[in-house]
Amino acid sequence: MRTPVIAGNWKLFKKRAEARELVNGLVSLVKDVQGVEIVVAPVFTVLAAVKGALDGSAIKLAGQDCFWEEEGAYTGEISPGMLVDAGCSHVIIGHSERRQYFGETDETVNRKIKAALKAGLAAIACIGESLAEREAGTTFDVLRTQLNGGLAGLSADDLKDVIIAYEPVWAIGTGKTATDAQAQEAHAFIRGVVSELLGKPAAEAVRILYGGSVKPENIKGLMTQPDIDGALVGGASLKADSFAAIASFSM
Ligand SMILES: O=C[C@H](O)COP(=O)(O)O
Numbered sequence: 001m002r003t004p005v006i007a008g009n010w011k012l013f014k015k016r017a018e019a020r021e022l023v024n025g026l027v028s029l030v031k032d033v034q035g036v037e038i039v040v041a042p043v044f045t046v047l048a049a050v051k052g053a054l055d056g057s058a059i060k061l062a063g064q065d066c067f068w069e070e071e072g073a074y075t076g077e078i079s080p081g082m083l084v085d086a087g088c089s090h091v092i093i094g095h096s097e098r099r100q101y102f103g104e105t106d107e108t109v110n111r112k113i114k115a116a117l118k119a120g121l122a123a124i125a126c127i128g129e130s131l132a133e134r135e136a137g138t139t140f141d142v143l144r145t146q147l148n149g150g151l152a153g154l155s156a157d158d159l160k161d162v163i164i165a166y167e168p169v170w171a172i173g174t175g176k177t178a179t180d181a182q183a184q185e186a187h188a189f190i191r192g193v194v195s196e197l198l199g200k201p202a203a204e205a206v207r208i209l210y211g212g213s214v215k216p217e218n219i220k221g222l223m224t225q226p227d228i229d230g231a232l233v234g235g236a237s238l239k240a241d242s243f244a245a246i247a248s249f250s251m
Contacts, residue, residue, distance in 0.1 A: 002207050004223065005163055005230035006247040007039040007124060008237025009064065009092060009211075019046040023053040025240030030059065030247050037230075038247050039090050039124075040237070044078055051087035062090035062124065065098060068111035070119070080119030091116050092232075094126045094150060096169045106149025113150060113162065122161045124232065125150055126211070127190070131170035139168075140189055147193045156202035159194070163207045165232040166190055171212025173234060180221045183210045187227035216245035223249050 014022060019042050030038055041062035042050050051061055063086075067077035083091055093116060094109035109125065116123040127146040129139040143166075154162070166186050171178050178186070187208045195203035210222050211232035222228050236242040
């Protein structure tokens with residue numbers, strides 16, 4: 001039985017006061033939600049404030065990225081150990097926005113996942129095809145390449161601390177969600193590739209989240225799919241009521 005994960009990626013939004021307000025609202029709205037791992041990923045500058053507001057709550061804290069070195073002359077970077085020190089248990093790695101704007105590659109994703117695991121973080125590793133790739137019929141090739149590169153050198157045991165997020169780039173922030181069937185098809189494919197790479201037990205155990213215009217209105221349909229184990233939520237995670245409604249999908 002895979003415990004569902006609902007993760008909110010706040011992207012480049014929310015200063016301290018707004019972040020506290022959001023998280024305070026969230027904590028009270030989800031206090032009775034059981035059997036779901038809830039994670040929030042704010043910007044680095046508000047991690048401490050959010051951690052403070054999460055005190056006593058089961059909601060977990062994530063960074064939105066990390067570097068692969070633990071320390072050194074790397075201006076502007078943040079290391080996995082620093083995220084742990086700030087109270088994080090998770091980190092998002094390889095989000096398509098980082099791939100698109102900041103030169104993230106499957107190789108850097110792989111280095112970051114390994115560094116995150118070494119520091120004791122769970123890695124939420126993002127993959128997904130662009131609209132052009134989907135229209136060209138190369139979705140599965142793209143996903144296979146991203147999985148091969150991103151998970152290279154990891155063991156089945158390592159995978160216990162990896163959560164895969166399938167985010168079709170064309171569905172992110174566009175209001176255009178993949179249909180339940182499209183998402184399920186991709187998730188089943190991803191689980192199959194993980195099985196080829198690391199064996200069936202690891203593939204059966206790994207959580208695969210869907211991301212891309214997830215809202216309270218579409219979460220239930222997505223969660224009825226056998227290979228969808230949760231969601232990585234952007235826009236709808238910026239309001240306590242909508243994120244709480246998503247996290248309460250089973251209630
Ligand atoms: O990380 C989250 C995804 O990019 C989805 O964003 P969205 O829910 O705003 O489409």
